[in-house]
Amino acid sequence: MKPDTEPTLTFFNGTNTIGGVQAAVRMGGSALFFDFGITPNPTGSLFSRSSPAPVDERLAAHLRAGMAPLVEGLYDPAQLAPSGGSVAAAVGSLTHEGRLLHDATVLDGLEELGIFVSHNHNDHCGLLPFVNPKIPVLMSADGAALHAGLVESGTLPGTPATVRSVQEGERVSIGDLQLEVILVDHDIPGAAGFVLEADGRRVAWTGDWRAHGHAPERMAEFAERAAGVDLLITEGTTLRPDSSPVRPLSEAELTERVHRLLAATDGLAFVTPYPRNLRRLAGLRDAATATGRTLVLRPETLSGWQAAARHGITEPLPTDGTNTVAVLTTGDTGVHLPEDVERVTLEDLRQNRNNFIVELQVPDRWLALAVGARQGDLLIHTNGEPLGAWAPEWTSLQAWVQALGLDFVWLDSGGHASPDDLAWLTEAVRPGAVVAVHSAHPHLFPRTSAPLVLPQRGQAFPISQPADFARGARGADPERTLIPCVSLS
Numbered sequence: 001m002k003p004d005t006e007p008t009l010t011f012f013n014g015t016n017t018i019g020g021v022q023a024a025v026r027m028g029g030s031a032l033f034f035d036f037g038i039t040p041n042p043t044g045s046l047f048s049r050s051s052p053a054p055v056d057e058r059l060a061a062h063l064r065a066g067m068a069p070l071v072e073g074l075y076d077p078a079q080l081a082p083s084g085g086s087v088a089a090a091v092g093s094l095t096h097e098g099r100l101l102h103d104a105t106v107l108d109g110l111e112e113l114g115i116f117v118s119h120n121h122n123d124h125c126g127l128l129p130f131v132n133p134k135i136p137v138l139m140s141a142d143g144a145a146l147h148a149g150l151v152e153s154g155t156l157p158g159t160p161a162t163v164r165s166v167q168e169g170e171r172v173s174i175g176d177l178q179l180e181v182i183l184v185d186h187d188i189p190g191a192a193g194f195v196l197e198a199d200g201r202r203v204a205w206t207g208d209w210r211a212h213g214h215a216p217e218r219m220a221e222f223a224e225r226a227a228g229v230d231l232l233i234t235e236g237t238t239l240r241p242d243s244s245p246v247r248p249l250s251e252a253e254l255t256e257r258v259h260r261l262l263a264a265t266d267g268l269a270f271v272t273p274y275p276r277n278l279r280r281l282a283g284l285r286d287a288a289t290a291t292g293r294t295l296v297l298r299p300e301t302l303s304g305w306q307a308a309a310r311h312g313i314t315e316p317l318p319t320d321g322t323n324t325v326a327v328l329t330t331g332d333t334g335v336h337l338p339e340d341v342e343r344v345t346l347e348d349l350r351q352n353r354n355n356f357i358v359e360l361q362v363p364d365r366w367l368a369l370a371v372g373a374r375q376g377d378l379l380i381h382t383n384g385e386p387l388g389a390w391a392p393e394w395t396s397l398q399a400w401v402q403a404l405g406l407d408f409v410w411l412d413s414g415g416h417a418s419p420d421d422l423a424w425l426t427e428a429v430r431p432g433a434v435v436a437v438h439s440a441h442p443h444l445f446p447r448t449s450a451p452l453v454l455p456q457r458g459q460a461f462p463i464s465q466p467a468d469f470a471r472g473a474r475g476a477d478p479e480r481t482l483i484p485c486v487s488l489s
Helices: 058-064 077-083 087-094 141-152 217-226 251-263 278-290 299-310 346-351 366-370 393-404 419-429
Strands: 008-013 022-027 030-034 112-116 137-140 163-166 171-174 177-183 192-198 201-205 231-235 269-273 294-297 325-328 342-344 356-359 378-382 407-410 433-437 460-462
Touching: 022 192, 030 171, 030 177, 058 077, 058 087, 077 087, 112 171, 112 177, 137 141, 137 177, 141 163, 141 299, 177 217, 192 217, 201 217, 217 419, 231 419, 251 269, 251 278, 251 378, 269 278, 278 294, 278 299, 278 356, 294 299, 294 342, 299 325, 325 356, 346 356, 346 366, 366 393
Parallel strands: 030 112, 112 137, 137 163, 201 231, 231 433, 269 356, 269 378, 294 325, 294 356, 325 342, 378 407
Antiparallel strands: 008 022, 008 460, 022 030, 171 177, 177 192, 192 201
């Protein structure tokens, strides 16, 4: 096989940090990029909430910070124009010796490009506002519907590109590459991975996944369809030195716990879910209805959910005919909602303390003061912000809980696979090798029969005979488990 037609894989970002996976399979002039987000981890990116990117020349800023792939033709020419009209011109000042991008290569010469986005979390889709309008962005059918709804509601910025809805099992061609989309179980609708074929080589990407959610059977299906791939690429978010052996709550168990807590509470109840976890919202809604309460959501949360439903998301819907949700009105938020949506006011919460369970996100904590939250009232924290005790906002959350005397219950059912489940999937697929990304500690991947590959950021390597470039033992130090680097040009 000629070197210029050998299928290669490059990881531009996401190799030793959680989130921000940016990778590409390339063969000849064709390339499929996956995913297209930005890491939320401030140690893995220069721009963050506390250090935001500038409004002007935002694309150039991400390129210069090494937070976006340096690939010509991948981005919107109009957004590159103020920075010189090309990726090379935008980053030129930082490619000299001793500067941030001194060892980076700008990739050029690709003719057929596509982008696959596994799901609509910002660390997987955050670069979509910069995409070249000529490049197709592929998502599952529910992923595309959710994206359209979130953009319509203002929750996500739009993209100049066309988002193409791909049915599960449908095969899509990007030049010489063949892609098959496979749904996975994650904590957001439409999450999917793929199996990609390039010149007889097969690569599978899981996206983010778990085996304890609403549809664990999807992972068994993924394993069956990915069986025997040359390379399995999986997230490894939960890999860390202090990983807990405790099995995470399933979604059904979490809903049942919420039901019991609400039944035992005579007073106000608050909850902090992740707003895009629509199945979690539906479970909270059903638990509320079963205990004589109504789930009250922020206007932004309900608007995005309803817009996704209008764009064709299959499930879950805001109302199932019996169980419904309401919206909290605290003034003009600029969010439009249909007239038939039940409105709940602060006075309603004050006067009917045990009739509701209210979404309480970080910017809304003042609500607890406004409605007179007191000792015995309940706050259920369930995978919303802050995401864990390591997050800066956690200390503030605990200060609110203690000051108001709230009963605080943390119900954790995350969106990521446990180490045991990572091992199960790898053994079920039996790949030629496995790559661990989306992880701060990928070298802690559990021992399996497949060789482990720990790619370095910016490296390109051939997909053929993966066992030859997966050197080192399971759990070995990353410095001893490397792959050979080949030219990106």
